[in-house]
Amino acid sequence: MPSSIPGLQQVSILTFDIFGTVLDLTGSITPPSRRFLERKGAAVSAEVFWDQWRARQRIEQYQDSLMQLGHAGYLETCRRALVYCLRLNAIAFTDAEVRDLMQSWQSLTPHADVAEGLRRLRPRFKLVALSNGEQPYLEHLERERMRFGFEAIISVQRAGVFKPHPAVYRTGAMMLGVEPQQIMMVAAHSFDIMGARACGFRGAYVNRYRLPYEESPYRPDVETRDFIELADVLT
Numbered sequence: 001m002p003s004s005i006p007g008l009q010q011v012s013i014l015t016f017d018i019f020g021t022v023l024d025l026t027g028s029i030t031p032p033s034r035r036f037l038e039r040k041g042a043a044v045s046a047e048v049f050w051d052q053w054r055a056r057q058r059i060e061q062y063q064d065s066l067m068q069l070g071h072a073g074y075l076e077t078c079r080r081a082l083v084y085c086l087r088l089n090a091i092a093f094t095d096a097e098v099r100d101l102m103q104s105w106q107s108l109t110p111h112a113d114v115a116e117g118l119r120r121l122r123p124r125f126k127l128v129a130l131s132n133g134e135q136p137y138l139e140h141l142e143r144e145r146m147r148f149g150f151e152a153i154i155s156v157q158r159a160g161v162f163k164p165h166p167a168v169y170r171t172g173a174m175m176l177g178v179e180p181q182q183i184m185m186v187a188a189h190s191f192d193i194m195g196a197r198a199c200g201f202r203g204a205y206v207n208r209y210r211l212p213y214e215e216s217p218y219r220p221d222v223e224t225r226d227f228i229e230l231a232d233v234l235t
Contacts, residue, residue, distance in 0.1 A: 015130035017187035023108040032104040057081035061162040117227025164195025
């Protein structure tokens with residue numbers, strides 16, 4: 001690791017956000033959403049609908065953690081957000097149609113840069129998935145859609161809350177058996193880097209969506225455009 005980045009020489013583990021960082025949600029979910037909306041004669045575009053769906057899903061996750069009524073799980077927050085957005089756009093739907101559209105989450109595709117980036121990072125670091133997804137769902141995605149050979153897959157189910165709750169990162173460090181500063185969180189969402197940095201992790205912000213960072217003192221150690229550039233910086 002380049003000596004010009006202070007304090008990163010002790011990092012031995014990279015933990016990766018999966019949804020949006022490794023897997024291309026927009027490219028995977030927008031096409032089936034478009035077909036559904038066209039069948040419905042909806043006025044909203046697939047692109048706008050996806051933006052609404054993704055934003056609402058995050059609200060559902062935050063509410064789930066804050067209300068402490070029991071961890072509903074990632075796919076359930078996706079479903080709740082979908083139903084909300086259908087109602088928001090006055091689109092009639094049936095439960096069967098919601099189930100059919102939710103099936104698209106089983107066939108997510110990785111971003112094109114991920115495989116090469118991970119190949120180059122693997123000789124130096126232990127690569128671990130640290131994700132908001134349920135454990136069986138993550139294992140399905142790794143087996144059927146990613147096949148990247150993560151050395152461990154850690155679900156927020158173990159903590160019972162969604163990222164960026166501190167329990168997620170602390171649980172991850174405990175399960176990996178290392179001090180937080182030995183781990184670097186890799187994510188395309190600045191809130192994930194902020195949460196990890198607040199818990200003592202290092203942070204790599206893969207800013208593939210060209211978005212501003214949080215107004216926070218917990219800054220990323222590294223910011224890159226994609227996994228190829230991340231490998232350039234860290235190896």
